[in-house]
Amino acid sequence: MALAEQLSRSAVSIGLEKDGYGYRIEPYSPSLPETWRIADGETLSVQDRANLVMLNLVADVVDPLADLVDIGFGKKIIGGVFKRPEDDQIRLDETAQELAQKSLRMSGRRYKIPFHVMAEHGSFRVGKHLKKDAIGVLDPIDNSDEHNRGYEGQSGLDTPQHLVYAMYDTANNPLGAVDINLYTRHVTINRDGRNYQYNPRTNELSELVTPPEVTTIKQREFVLATYEGRPVYEKLFHKFLPGITEDRHEKSTKHAKGGSHIYSSMASGAVSAYAMFKEPRGEIDQGLPFALSAGYKAYSVNLDTGDLVPYTFSPVLHSRKKNVPFFIVARTEALAQEIVSHYMDVKEGMDPAEFASYKASILKEAA
Secondary structure, eight states, X not given: OOHHHHHHOOXXXXXXXXXXXXXXXXXXXXXXXXXXXXXXXXXXXXXXXXXXXHHHHHHHHHHHHHHHHXXXXXXXXXXXXXXXXXXXXXXXXXXXXXXXXXXXXXXXXXXXXXXXXXXXXXXXXXXXXXXXXXXXXXXXXXXXHHHHSSOTTSOOSXXXXXXXXXXEETTSOEEEEEXXXXXXXXXXXXXXXXXXXXXXXXXXXXXXXXXXXXXXXXXXXXXXXXXXXXXXXXXXXXXXXHHHHHHSOTTOEEEOBOSTTHHHHHHTTSOSEEEEEEEEGGGTTTTHHHHHHTTOEEEEEOTTTOOEEEOOOOHHHHHXXXXXXXXXXXXXXXXXXXXXXXXXHHHHHSOHHHHHHHHHHHHTTBO
């Protein structure tokens, strides 16, 4: 069999069937709920239409994007990222966004749902001149920096790339999300307030149960995620949260490669908390529905008082590329409070002028 034909056929395509507008999960597969079948868009709610748009997006892009990642395509830096001076756009980002945009527009027309999409590299409308029914947020390639490393046509750093996409209604409530691991082709799906994982190799869909509660960093089960791939984030974490490293359980884990894909790891209970300073909203909103449906709490932390303020999706702040000064998502409020207590210990021990300088830096481009 020729290589091109091998790349066009994969385990995931066995469970997908083309419907003329992309792909859909085969409705006769015993692994998949009968209620997930393609239906007439005119008779469906906004929630149901959004479900179908997200499912079609997965089916349209998983194979071509995973194949491109596999052959080391698109490492070249082609530009920067608006209001993200620490980040770059690579060719793979551009290609992934083009594929996603094509799929979303086809599905939007098919299911008669107009919506606006805010992506890392620009925004677009589905159903122009129509009042929008929903809002989409897209990270076409998460972990693009790791893909960029090394030579074109060769593997980069051994970190999976992800496509992460979520939809919200016009009241800013989550409608659902999808996360595609472009190494394994496994898909995590947030649908109707519940989380699922789809394994293309076995064609099995399984619902993820609510993860057990973790209330303290001293539990062996505690797993802290953050992002230390750039100095701007790494320095702030080590400045303000050194106590977590000192006090957490010796068999607990720290995972320092967070991003928009980290929330699907909360859906499976693999991550207990995510803590970041200057976290871009463009790394939050795409995956947040997974965490919320798994019982996690999301907070913006007041830098002066340490008060926990519930985080909510804001399309205005997202479109303006605003950061969250101190952001925590945790399985329990008690766990979030414990993380904040370590921050407050450092803050109260700092010279006021030094803290004021750090605060000014953190608040830049934040809201």
